[in-house]
Amino acid sequence: MSNFKTLDDVDVKGKRVLVRVDLNVPMDGGTVTDKTRVERVKPTILEIADKGGKVILLAHFGRPKGEIKPAMSLAQIIPAVVSTLGRDITFCTDCIGPMAEAAVSQMADGEIVLFENTRFHAGEESNDPEFAAALAANGDIFVSDAFSAAHRAHASTVGLARHMPAVAGRTMQAELEALNKALGNPRHPVIAVVGGAKVSTKLDLLKNLVARVDTLVIGGGMANTFLAAQGHDVQKSLCEHDLAATARDILVEAENQNCRILLPVDGVVASEFKAGAENHVAKVGAIPRDAMILDTGPQSVVEIEKAFEEAATLVWNGPLGAFEIQPFDTATVAAAKKAAELTKAGKLISVAGGGDTVSALNHAGVAEDFTYISTAGGAFLEWMEGKELPGVKVLEG
Structure with missing residues (x-):
């Protein structure tokens, strides 16, 4: 487990960086009640942005089972993400296709875009190669920072790695290093x-x-x-x-x-x-x-x-x-x-x-x-x- 690649192994400047994060946060009446998961991925997001990478956030929310369900839209967590990061972010209403392509093409270095719930597409959970390829079309580097989703062989956790260099974000890195100390070695x-x-x-x-x-x-x-x-x-x-x-x-x-x-x-x-x-x-x-x-x-x-x-x-x-x-x-x-x-x-x-x-x-x-x-x-x-x-x-x- 100790031979994984990290952000230190890639140059993100000017690159489109697909970052898989866990934003599956608890909500109550449209308000995020615990921002821990957002706080955990903040270092990775800001580091890539500050190094001049274009940060494209991929995440799931709930279990929509491949259907578009407004109640499970990531749009509702934008205020919590913005307040935690202290940066403006752009929201894109899809994670593949023309909308996603247009959103990424308009990005300047260091900007952050949040794509809509990857699980609105059935291909996410089945790790469908076509869906993974469609996701990959918007990126040059894949950064995985969602250890909590690492036991799932989904398109946004596993499939993307077949299309581009794949490295661990800082939270994933910290988790793997801690686990290695605990039971690995x-x-x-x-x-x-x-x-x-x-x-x-x-x-x-x-x-x-x-x-x-x-x-x-x-x-x-x-x-x-x-x-x-x-x-x-x-x-x-x-x-x-x-x-x-x-x-x-x-x-x-x-x-x-x-x-x-x-x-x-x-x-x-x-x-x-x-x-x-x-x-x-x-x-x-x-x-x-x-x-x-x-x-x-x-x-x-x-x-x-x-x-x-x-x-x-x-x-x-x-x-x-x-x-x-x-x-x-x-x-x-x-x-x-x-x-x-x-x-x-x-x-x-x-x-x-x-x-x-x-x-x-x-x-x-x-x-x-x-x-x-x-x-x-x-x-x-x-x-x-x-x-x-x-x-x-x-x-x-």
């Missing part, structure tokens, strides 16, 4: 935290990690499935009892690979799942009959923090408990703060990603202190599962 010992509700959604992830990390912390609802597989009665806790054999297989495989698995030894239990519910700590072998485990217990958190102190690299995906509701956020917040403290002290490289994870770390107030937080969701998970990402593969030199 990490400093050992490596510890991974995997949490969340269900084992079933993270089977590939767990199987890949036991072969690559030295310690694996399993938390959240999925820990209950492992505890039940070991013969503990988890009572009313969320648990996938039908996956007991699979959980045991993963434990055996971990032992074969010399990967230590850290499962909770205690839990915070309550008889109902609601804010401020009456709760107490119970050992995993002694969960009361009418109770459910809603957070990792304090003794387990001490074990996790000790493991963090011994590690050089941390990869984190998923919370340790039902962190959305207090007080069941305690373990996640405590572990996150410990990881942040070790990172700030230069003792730990910490990389985290996945939707719930980002929310949990923001909730703990430590997202800024981690080495790298991936906002990529599905692409981050597939990378953690050891899968090849088509949108990264095309950048390799």
Whole structure:
């Protein structure tokens, strides 16, 4: 993964630069509610513009399935892009054909044009060669800066690379460098935290990690499935009892690979799942009959923090408990703060990603202190599962 090309490998001056970005931002009543994704691609856009390249932004919005749907037009996010970049941009109502051609032909060096939603064309998601060629007609260089779309083999993420030099933008570069430090070529010992509700959604992830990390912390609802597989009665806790054999297989495989698995030894239990519910700590072998485990217990958190102190690299995906509701956020917040403290002290490289994870770390107030937080969701998970990402593969030199 370390042999990909970047903006340093191309001269953009006077060139038409097709930049694939992720502008699939959350909206409420016509207003962008979170500009994080726009902020992430700002350095790439401004660098190309300042070097005299003609910046042509390609992006998708929602899932229009190849149809023109005004509610999914990128026109509505222009104010957010303009205010973030601090530059004027031109909007083009198509991404191929005469309209696109005319918009690009009128550009001066350093100007920025945003093309309409690439997914308004069916050829985008099917990576249709004709559609990719039509997109490519407007560019000389392809810059990919949307890691979050890199697990999709679409025309604007993969197809364009067949027509012109393809390089990583600064955000993509930062992401790939961080991921390489985390699992590609990490400093050992490596510890991974995997949490969340269900084992079933993270089977590939767990199987890949036991072969690559030295310690694996399993938390959240999925820990209950492992505890039940070991013969503990988890009572009313969320648990996938039908996956007991699979959980045991993963434990055996971990032992074969010399990967230590850290499962909770205690839990915070309550008889109902609601804010401020009456709760107490119970050992995993002694969960009361009418109770459910809603957070990792304090003794387990001490074990996790000790493991963090011994590690050089941390990869984190998923919370340790039902962190959305207090007080069941305690373990996640405590572990996150410990990881942040070790990172700030230069003792730990910490990389985290996945939707719930980002929310949990923001909730703990430590997202800024981690080495790298991936906002990529599905692409981050597939990378953690050891899968090849088509949108990264095309950048390799």
